[in-house]
Amino acid sequence: MAAESIRDLPPRGGPRGVTLRIALVGGGLVVLTMWWTNTPASFSATPAELTTTVGELCGLMAGYLICALVLLVARVPWFQRSVGMDKLILWHRTLGTTVVLLIATHVVFIVLGGMLLDHATPWNELIFTLTRYPDMLTALIGTIAILVVGFTSARLIRQRISYEIWYVIHLTTYAAVYLTFLHQLSDGAHFVDNPINRFVWIILYLGTGASVICWRIVLPSAGAWRHRLRVEDLTTENSGTTSVWFRGDHLDELGIRAGQFMLFRFVSWGHLLTAHPYSISRVPVDGRLRITVGALGDHSGAVRSLKRGTLVFAEGPFGSVTADRATRARILLIAGGAGIGPLRTIAEELVDRGHDVTLIYRARSLSHLALIEELAAIGELVFLPVTGRRDELGYDPLAPDNLSLLVPDVRDREVFICGPSAMAFTAETSLRALRVPRRFIHREELSIS
Amino acid sequence: MSSRSWRGTILFAGILIVLGLTVGLRLYTGGQLDLLTASAPDSAAHATPPAHSSSSPVPAPTRAANTSGAPPVSAGSPPTATSTGSANTSGAPSAGAGSPPAATPTRLDGDIEQTPFGNVQVQVTFAGSTMTKVAEIQSPHDENRSEEINSLAEPVLEREALSSQSATIDTVSGATYTSEGYKRSLQSALDKR
Numbered sequence: 001m002a003a004e005s006i007r008d009l010p011p012r013g014g015p016r017g018v019t020l021r022i023a024l025v026g027g028g029l030v031v032l033t034m035w036w037t038n039t040p041a042s043f044s045a046t047p048a049e050l051t052t053t054v055g056e057l058c059g060l061m062a063g064y065l066i067c068a069l070v071l072l073v074a075r076v077p078w079f080q081r082s083v084g085m086d087k088l089i090l091w092h093r094t095l096g097t098t099v100v101l102l103i104a105t106h107v108v109f110i111v112l113g114g115m116l117l118d119h120a121t122p123w124n125e126l127i128f129t130l131t132r133y134p135d136m137l138t139a140l141i142g143t144i145a146i147l148v149v150g151f152t153s154a155r156l157i158r159q160r161i162s163y164e165i166w167y168v169i170h171l172t173t174y175a176a177v178y179l180t181f182l183h184q185l186s187d188g189a190h191f192v193d194n195p196i197n198r199f200v201w202i203i204l205y206l207g208t209g210a211s212v213i214c215w216r217i218v219l220p221s222a223g224a225w226r227h228r229l230r231v232e233d234l235t236t237e238n239s240g241t242t243s244v245w246f247r248g249d250h251l252d253e254l255g256i257r258a259g260q261f262m263l264f265r266f267v268s269w270g271h272l273l274t275a276h277p278y279s280i281s282r283v284p285v286d287g288r289l290r291i292t293v294g295a296l297g298d299h300s301g302a303v304r305s306l307k308r309g310t311l312v313f314a315e316g317p318f319g320s321v322t323a324d325r326a327t328r329a330r331i332l333l334i335a336g337g338a339g340i341g342p343l344r345t346i347a348e349e350l351v352d353r354g355h356d357v358t359l360i361y362r363a364r365s366l367s368h369l370a371l372i373e374e375l376a377a378i379g380e381l382v383f384l385p386v387t388g389r390r391d392e393l394g395y396d397p398l399a400p401d402n403l404s405l406l407v408p409d410v411r412d413r414e415v416f417i418c419g420p421s422a423m424a425f426t427a428e429t430s431l432r433a434l435r436v437p438r439r440f441i442h443r444e445e446l447s448i449s
Numbered sequence: 450m451s452s453r454s455w456r457g458t459i460l461f462a463g464i465l466i467v468l469g470l471t472v473g474l475r476l477y478t479g480g481q482l483d484l485l486t487a488s489a490p491d492s493a494a495h496a497t498p499p500a501h502s503s504s505s506p507v508p509a510p511t512r513a514a515n516t517s518g519a520p521p522v523s524a525g526s527p528p529t530a531t532s533t534g535s536a537n538t539s540g541a542p543s544a545g546a547g548s549p550p551a552a553t554p555t556r557l558d559g560d561i562e563q564t565p566f567g568n569v570q571v572q573v574t575f576a577g578s579t580m581t582k583v584a585e586i587q588s589p590h591d592e593n594r595s596e597e598i599n600s601l602a603e604p605v606l607e608r609e610a611l612s613s614q615s616a617t618i619d620t621v622s623g624a625t626y627t628s629e630g631y632k633r634s635l636q637s638a639l640d641k642r
Contacts, residue, residue: 028464032471038619039475048601050472052623057468097457098464105465113623118597132565155454189625193632 017083017091024068031064032057034197038190048116055109056189062102063184063201066146066177067208069095074208075215075315084320086444093153100150103143135182142179145172167274174212181205224313226250231266231310232288234303237370241338242304243281243292246312251284254316258283258323258345259416259444262316264291266306275315279418281341281371292370294338321416321444323349328414328440331355332407334398334427336362336419342444343418344371344378351380358382358407362398362423364389398426400433410434417443554581557641559634561587566595569630573638580614583607583635589627598624606631615639 035057072079072092079088114125130136151157152169184201185191191198229248236242256262258280265275282290293303323346331350335343340361350357359381363369366387375383384406386397395402404410415431417424424443431441554576561570567589574582585603589595602624609618616636620628 028467032467036471036475039622046601049622054468054472056622057472058465061464061468094456094460098461101458101461102464117601117623134565187625189620189622192625193620193629 017079017087020079020083027064027068028061030200031060034194034200035060035190038194038197046116048113050113051109051116052113055106055113058102058109059106059184059188060190062099062106063180064204065095065099065102066180067204069099070173070177070208071211074211075220076211077215080318085318086320096150096153100147103146107143133183134186136187138179139183142176145176146180149173149176163276164274177205177208220313220315223315227254227314229289229312229314231306231308231312233308234306236304237292238367240364240368241292241294241370243290243371244303244306246289246291246314247287248289248312249287251287251289254284256280256283256289256317258349259321259342259418260317260319261342262291262314262318265313265315266303267311267313268306270302271306275313277318279319279338279342280317281344283345292338292341294370319444321418321442322346323353325416325442326350326353326355326414328412329355330409330413331357332410332413332415333357333359334362334415334417334419334423335359336423337368338370339418339420340371340375343416344375346416347375347381348378351378356380358384358413360398360406361385362419363387396426398423398430400430403427403430404434411436414440415442417441557638558586559636559638562630562633562637564589564626564630566626569627569634571631571634571638573635575642580611580639583610585631589630595627599627602627602631610635 039053069092072088072095083091111122111125111129114120114129115122118125120128130140149170149172152161152166158166185198191201227248227250229246229251231244232247233245234242235245261277261279263275263277265272278291278293280289281292282288319342321342333343333347343359347357347359357380359375361369361375361384363385364387366385369385369387372385375381386406388397390396397403397406407413410431411434413436415427415436417427419427428441428443432438554574557573557575559571559573561568563569568587569585569589570587572584572586573580574584583606585599588599588603602621605621606618606628610616616632616639618628618632618635
C-alpha cells in the first residue's frame with residue numbers, strides 16, 4: 001500500500017488542535033478586554049488599588065479558564081475529533097495546575113490589597129472579606145474543594161491514592177464551580193455595574209453547564225439505553241490479565257476502530273460510581289465486543305469478579321491512535337502490560353493492509369504474557385516477547401542500544417507505543433535518541449487521570 | 450515525564466506576566482486612550498480624563514439653557530452654545546458667562562442609598578449648569594475599614610463625576626458597593642434639577 005494514500009489524520013506533534021488553542025487564547029483576550037474597558041482610566045497606582053486589581057484580574061482569568069478546563073473533558077465531539085482524548089486530558093492536567101495557582105494568587109492578592117487599604121492583619125482581613133461581601137462563604141467552600149481537587153491530582157499525591165477516591169473527589173469540581181460562580185457576579189467589580197460583562201459571563205457558564213449535561217449525561221445515557229451492553233463472559237488470560245466479553249445491540253453504530261478505548265461503568269456494587277477507560281481488544285463482530293484488562297488498580301482487579309449479565313454503560317469510543325495513522329510501510333509496535341489489547345487489534349489491521357509489522361511485547365515474566373495464541377495467529381507478524389523486570393535483567397531492553405539490536409531497521413519504521421506511562425516514556429526517549437522523527441512516533445497512554 | 454512536569458506552573462507564570470503587562474499598559478496608556486475616546490462626541494460622557502475637565506463642552510450648554518429659564522434644549526444642538534461651554538471649562542463657580550443668573554451656586558441632595566456597608570448620600574453643588582462639587586453627606590463608616598476604603602474611593606469618584614459631568618462613572622476597584630451607591634445617589638441629585 002502506498003504510504004501517501006493513508007495520510008488523513010495529522011500526525012502526532014503536528015498541528016493537532018491549533019484551532020482550539022487559538023480559541024483558548026482568544027477567550028483569554030476577551031477576558032482582558034472586559035477588564036480593560038471596565039477599569040477607570042484614572043485608576044491610580046496606589047499599592048492597594050494595584051494589588052486589588054491584579055487580584056481581580058487573576059480571578060477573572062481563573063473564572064474563564066475553569067470553564068475551559070471543564071469543557072476540555074466534557075467530551076465535546078468537535079474537541080474529541082480535532083485534538084484527541086489523550087491530548088485533551090494532558091491539556092486538562094496542565095491547565096488544571098494553572099487554574100489552581102491562579103485561584104490561590106487571586107485569594108492572596110485580594111486579601112493583600114485589603115490589608116494595604118486598611119492596615120489589617122492578614123487573618124482579620126480574610127475574616128472581613130469573607131463576612132462582609134455577599135456569597136463569600138459559598139465561594140470559600142468552592143475554593144477549598146477546588147484546592148483539594150488540585151492537591152489530589154498533583155503527581156506525588158495522585159500516585160498514592162486510588163483512582164476511585166480521586167474520581168469521587170474530582171466530581172465535586174462541578175459543585176465547586178457553581179459555588180464560586182455566585183461570588184463572581186455579586187462581588188466582582190467588573191460585573192456588578194456592567195451588564196455586558198455579566199451577560200458574557202453568564203453565557204460562558206451556562207454554555208459550559210449545558211455542554212456537560214448534554215455530552216456527559218444525556219447523550220451517554222441515551223447511548224447506554226440503545227446498546228444495552230451486558231457482560232457475556234470472562235476469560236482469564238494469565239495471572240494478571242482478564243478478558244471481558246460484552247454483548248449488545250447496534251454495536252456497529254459505535255464505529256469502534258482498532259486501537260480505540262471506551263469508558264466502562266459496570267452496574268454492580270463497587271463499580272457503579274466510577275467509569276474506567278479500557279482499550280478494545282476485539283472490535284465488535286456479531287454484536288460482541290471484548291476488552292482485555294491488566295490487574296493495575298483496585299478496579300481492574302475487581303473486574304475478575306464481575307457476574308455474567310451485568311449491565312454496562314460504555315461511553316466512547318475515544319482515542320485517535322488507530323491504524324489510519326500509519327504512513328510508512330514498515331511498522332514497529334511496542335506494547336506493555338494491558339497495552340497489548342489495543343496493539344493486537346492494530347497489528348491485525350495493519351497486517352491486513354499489507355504493512356510489514358514487528359511487535360515488541362514487554363511483560364514482567366512469561367506468565368504475564370497475554371493473548372499469545374491470537375498474536376501467533378496473525379500470519380505475517382514478527383512477534384518479539386521481551387520478558388523480565390529491569391532489575392532482574394540488569395539492563396533495560398528498551399534502551400537505545402538494545403532496541404536497535406532487537407529491531408535493526410528501527411529508523412525506517414513508524415512506531416506505535418501503548419503501555420504504562422513509564423514504559424511509554426522510556427520507549428519514546430530511546431526512539432528519539434535513535435533519530436526516529438517525532439511525527440512517526442504515536443503514543444497513547446492507558447491512564448486517563 | 451520531567452519535561453512536562455512543570456508545564457502548568459510555566460503556563461501560570463506566563464499568564465501572570467501577561468496580566469502584569471496588561472495592568473502596566475493600562476496605567477501607561479490611560480491618558481492617551483482618553484484623548485481617543487473623548488474625541489468621539491457620543492462617548493464624551495464616558496471618558497474620564499484626569500483633572501483637566503475639557504470634556505464638559507457637550508453637556509454644559511444644554512444645562513446652561515435650562516437654568517436660565519428657557520425651555521429645555523435637546524442635546525442634539527450643541528454647536529450654538531459651544532462658546533458658553535468653553536468659558537465654563539475652568540471649573541470656577543462664577544464662570545457661567547452665557548447665563549448670569551446662574552452664578553449663585555445651588556446645592557442639591559441625592560437620595561440616601563443603602564449598601565452592605567452603610568448608607569451613601571451625596572450633595573451636588575452646581576454653578577449654573579456645571580457640577581462643581583460632589584460631597585458625601587453620608588458614607589459607609591460601620592467599620593474602620595469602610596472609612597478607609599471610602600476615603601480612598603471618594604476623591605476618585607468625585608473627580609470622575611466632575612470630569613464627565615454625569616453619573617456615568619467607573620466603579621473603583623475594591624469599593625464596588627460604595628461606588629454603586631455613590632452613582633445612584635448622584636444620579637438622583639441630577640434628576641432633581
